[in-house]
Amino acid sequence: MPHLAVEDLRASYGALEVLRGISFSVEKGELVALVGPSGSGKSTVLRVLMALNPPSSGRVQIDDISIDYGKSGSVRAARDRMAVVFQQYNLFQNMNVMDNVTLAPRKIKKWPVAEVEENARALLAKVGLTDKHDAYPDELSGGQQQRVAIARALALKPEILLLDEVTSALDPELVNEVLDTIGELAADGMTMILVSHEMGFVREVASRVIMMDAGEIIETGTPAELFDAPKSQRAKQFFSKVLRH
Amino acid sequence: MERILEQIPRFFTFRNMELLLEAAGMTLAITSVGCIIGFGLAFVLVYLRQTPGKWAAPLRFLCIAYVEIFRRIPFLVVIYLVLFFIQAFIADASLFTIAVIAICTYAIAYTAEIIRGGLESVPREQVEAARAMNLSRFQTTTQIVLPQAWPVIIPPAIAFAVSFIKDTALVSQIGVFELTFRGKELNNQGYSGILVFGTIAMCYFAISYPLTRYGQHLETRLATSRGRRSARKLRRT
Ligand SMILES: Nc1ncnc2c1ncn2[C@@H]1O[C@H](COP(=O)(O)OP(=O)(O)OP(=O)(O)O)[C@@H](O)[C@H]1O
Numbered sequence: 495m496p497h498l499a500v501e502d503l504r505a506s507y508g509a510l511e512v513l514r515g516i517s518f519s520v521e522k523g524e525l526v527a528l529v530g531p532s533g534s535g536k537s538t539v540l541r542v543l544m545a546l547n548p549p550s551s552g553r554v555q556i557d558d559i560s561i562d563y564g565k566s567g568s569v570r571a572a573r574d575r576m577a578v579v580f581q582q583y584n585l586f587q588n589m590n591v592m593d594n595v596t597l598a599p600r601k602i603k604k605w606p607v608a609e610v611e612e613n614a615r616a617l618l619a620k621v622g623l624t625d626k627h628d629a630y631p632d633e634l635s636g637g638q639q640q641r642v643a644i645a646r647a648l649a650l651k652p653e654i655l656l657l658d659e660v661t662s663a664l665d666p667e668l669v670n671e672v673l674d675t676i677g678e679l680a681a682d683g684m685t686m687i688l689v690s691h692e693m694g695f696v697r698e699v700a701s702r703v704i705m706m707d708a709g710e711i712i713e714t715g716t717p718a719e720l721f722d723a724p725k726s727q728r729a730k731q732f733f734s735k736v737l738r739h
Numbered sequence: 740m741e742r743i744l745e746q747i748p749r750f751f752t753f754r755n756m757e758l759l760l761e762a763a764g765m766t767l768a769i770t771s772v773g774c775i776i777g778f779g780l781a782f783v784l785v786y787l788r789q790t791p792g793k794w795a796a797p798l799r800f801l802c803i804a805y806v807e808i809f810r811r812i813p814f815l816v817v818i819y820l821v822l823f824f825i826q827a828f829i830a831d832a833s834l835f836t837i838a839v840i841a842i843c844t845y846a847i848a849y850t851a852e853i854i855r856g857g858l859e860s861v862p863r864e865q866v867e868a869a870r871a872m873n874l875s876r877f878q879t880t881t882q883i884v885l886p887q888a889w890p891v892i893i894p895p896a897i898a899f900a901v902s903f904i905k906d907t908a909l910v911s912q913i914g915v916f917e918l919t920f921r922g923k924e925l926n927n928q929g930y931s932g933i934l935v936f937g938t939i940a941m942c943y944f945a946i947s948y949p950l951t952r953y954g955q956h957l958e959t960r961l962a963t964s965r966g967r968r969s970a971r972k973l974r975r976t
């Protein structure tokens with residue numbers, strides 16, 4: 495049984511159907527990359543999984559638990575098992591780094607404070623921010639903020655980590671520090687769904703690539719299969735544009 | 740003019756000044772109590788107004804209707820409405836209570852819009868990040884949104900309360916012993932209207948001006964990021 499199974503997922507913004515029957519699955523420890531042109535619905539997939547947008551139909555299953563996005567208990571269960579990191583970091587501006595990372599583990603998971611803080615310190619060390627515990631988000635660079643956001647997501651000990659273009663708001667010289675962090679997580683066996691335009695990085699770390707266009711999945715395969723020998727016309731066009739080098 | 744000059748020593752007696760001070764105290768008391776309670780209730784109203792879901796639609800409608808209606812009624816009419824409404828149920832309600840309730844009723848409608856604007860000024864993405872971590876709507880509001888909304892809410896809320904000090908003159912219409920009422924009384928005792936209401940005007944100015952300046956001071960302090968930070972520190976202690 496796959497760790498996460500998504501079947502015929504549909505979602506709309508008003509009259510505009512932006513997910514038109516998405517099906518895929520993710521195995522434990524896998525890093526699946528979601529790629530595709532702008533507006534193809536990649537962010538929406540992650541937003542629906544996190545119950546930030548309602549699906550209009552479809553099934554989502556985590557292990558043997560089926561998620562009903564219309565029920566608050568079920569939504570809580572989904573959010574309990576998955577964590578998301580956004581393109582714009584979305585750190586809480588009124589809290590310092592440590593509070594950002596420990597808020598939900600303390601208040602929501604209700605884990606012991608000492609344990610939570612120790613874990614937070616370890617995570618911040620892991621993302622290379624040992625000396626920034628007391629800094630506020632507006633005192634950090636974009637790359638540092640994004641690494642705090644990753645630590646904040648990991649502090650919840652999610653089973654699946656969703657990453658939405660976490661490097662695209664960063665200056666080029668800050669991209670690598672964040673990619674390195676994700677690479678280490680992949681090496682540790684973290685299950686991840688990564689939306690990214692960094693094709694070089696995707697080729698390096700992804701076990702599978704899903705290509706979307708206009709709310710549908712066009713093609714799925716290993717990075718080598720998709721990048722080097724795309725089958726469909728739309729995938730060929732897309733990869734020839736993004737893999738110019 | 741001569742009459743005024745001749746009245747001055749008789750008017751500025753200790754007794755009359757005491758009466759004016761008392762009346763000024765009343766003006767300040769009904770305004771601040773009414774506005775503070777109104778401000779608190781406005782938070783509740785805004786929170787209810789933002790309740791999501793289909794079942795909450797009538798609730799949202801009521802909240803919006805309250806704000807829209809009371810912002811379009813003259814304050815004097817609100818005062819009479821409250822007066823007759825309260826008297827219909829509690830025969831012996833004090834005029835002070837009625838004045839406070841009237842001010843409160845009106846302040847809710849105005850400050851609700853200020854509060855809503857403040858809450859909406861906090862980036863939606865932070866709210867989503869909080870919700871994705873399973874924080875409840877209430878937790879998200881109190882832990883994430885409100886702390887960042889204060890600097891946006893406080894200055895206009897104070898400005899509203901200060902400008903409302905002068906509007907409370909209208910409650911003299913139902914006989915509350917505040918500044919304007921006392922003025923009319925002194926005027927009826929034969930003191931020159933120019934003298935009496937000139938003094939009353941000075942009193943309103945003396946109350947409002949320092950508060951306005953304080954509001955402006957707070958605004959510049961909250962506007963700077965340093966101020967934001969010290970506001971955060973203040974809240975923690
Ligand atoms: N808040 C919104 N309201 C209305 N339409 C929206 C909204 N957000 C996204 N859309 C539309 O939904 C579609 C899918 O958007 P989505 O953000 O999922 O695309 P994406 O693949 O993540 O694109 P990008 O690479 O630019 O981030 C697009 O057509 C977009 O215009």
Ligand SMILES: [Mg+2]
Nearest residue numbers: 536537538659
């Ligand atoms: Mg996107």
